[in-house]
Amino acid sequence: MTAAQAPGRFDGRAALVTGATSGIGLAIAHRLHAEGARVLATGRDHDRGREVVESLGERTVFVAADLTDPGTADRLAGACLESFGALDVLVNNAGLDHTGDFATSSMDSVRQVFEINTFSTVAMMQSAARVMRTGGAMVNVTSRLATVGVPTMGIYAASKGAIHALTRSVAIELAPRGIRVNDVAPGMTRTPLYDEWLARIPGGESTEAEVLADIPLRRLATPQDVAAAVAYLASDDAEYVTGTTIAVDGGYTAR
Known part of the structure; x- marks a missing residue:
């Protein structure tokens, strides 16, 4: 069971959600929209993007984008400003899975995972930091694997672990501007x-x-479990919470 929605909690706020066309990202887009946010959803699939807009209705914009293309982060932040006049909430959800023997994983596959899971997230956070106003919030979707070791998952874990660490440093750096930065670490979903x-x-x-x-x-976990945690961290209910992680993993990392 997930936390009950709070209609109106994001009234007047503009949220940008990456990887918003399926799974966890789609649930996050639905949750923020249901609580009043104007949502810019992004992903690579035009057809899925159209379905997102149709399912959410008003206050929704979809921008097709490959986050690994140079300049994409600035383009998305600019599109949010153009569409809604602000960028108040950034949710970095887009990601690429990777499973394989560490010793034989090709460097090409390693670079691909880091390009999507790490470097594109860094770029989105930088672009958002340049335009966010006081009261803004960034929420990064990391993983239980950022803090525990699981065989064959090392490359993926490292890409998410980098963002887990970055979240804390950026939270301290942006705190004087009133911008909060946190992450949600899902377990198996x-x-x-x-x-x-x-x-x-x-x-x-x-x-x-x-x-x-x-x-x-x-x-x-369900996607809605993760979306509930994201919505909390992005909202004023968490206005004194920054630089922290909510583990949405059923107690897996608490053992």
């Missing part, structure tokens, strides 16, 4: 990507049982 992964594994049911056995609350 039931998204289309998770379902596809499970379907590819022989004996998927037993694999899922093993996954659940490692989670104290004995269930996977």
Whole structure:
């Protein structure tokens, strides 16, 4: 069960959500919009973007973008200003998964993961920092893997761990301007990507049982669980919270 929505909590606020066309990002866009935000959603798929706008309705704009292209972060921040007159909330959700033997992972694949998970997030935070006004909030979606070791997930963990660390430094740097910076670290979350992964594994049911056995609350997170935490950190309810992480992992990292 997720926290109840707070209609009107983001009235007058403009939010930019990356990776907003599916899974966690889509749930975040829906949650912020339901609580009154004007939402600029971005992703690479035009068709999915059109579906996001149709599902949310008014106060929504979609901008197709590849976050690894030079200048994209400034273009998106500018589009938010042009559409809504402000950029009050930035949610960095876009990401690329990576699983593989560390010793044999190609450097090309490593660079690709860092380009999307790390460097594009840095660029979005820089662009937002240049235009955000007092009271702004940045929320980065990291991972439980930023703080725990799991075999075959080292490259992904490192890309998210870099943002986990950066969140704290930027929070201190932007605090004098009244801009808060936090991150949300999801555990295993039931998204289309998770379902596809499970379907590819022989004996998927037993694999899922093993996954659940490692989670104290004995269930996977839902995208809505993560969206609720993001909405809290982005809102004035968390106006004295900066430089911290909310682990949305069912107790996995508390063991």
